[in-house]
Amino acid sequence: MIAAGGALGAVARFAVSRALPTVAGHFPWATFIVNVSGSMALGVVLVAASGARRRHLLLRRLVGTGVIGAYTTYSTFAVESVLLARRGQVAAAVLYVVASVAAAGVGGALSVVGTRAAFRHLRIRWAR
Secondary structure (H helix, E strand, C coil), rough: CCHHHHHHHHHHHHHHHHCCCCCCCCCCHHHHHHHHHCCCCCCCCHHHHHCHHHHHHHHHHHHHHHHHHHHCHHHHHHHHHHHHCCCCCCCHHHHHHHHHHHHHHHHHHHHHHHHHHHHHHHHHCCCC
C-alpha cells in the first residue's frame, strides 16, 4: 500500500515541479506549494484516519504515508534553501525557510480544525 501510494505521490510531485519549474536564484514555488498542500492534506488524513480502527489502515498507509510522504519533500526544501543562500540571496533563503515552515504548520493545523468541524457538521464520527 505504501509503495503504491508512493508512486502516486511521486508522480504528483513531478507534475507540480514540471508545471512550476524553479529558476535558479528564484523563490522555489513548486516545493513551497507541494509542502504546504501536503501538510494540509495530511491534516485531513490524520483526522479521517484517527484512532486504531482497522478500516482506516488503508487510508493511513496508502494516502498518509505513501502518497503524501512521496509528494512532500524535505530534502528538496533543504537543498533549495542552501542554494539560495550560496547565491548570495540570504534574505530570500530565510524568507523561504520561515514561510515554508510557518505556512505548512498553519496549513496543517487549519486542515485538522477544518476537517473536525466539517465532520461535526456532517455528523461523521471519528475516533477522537
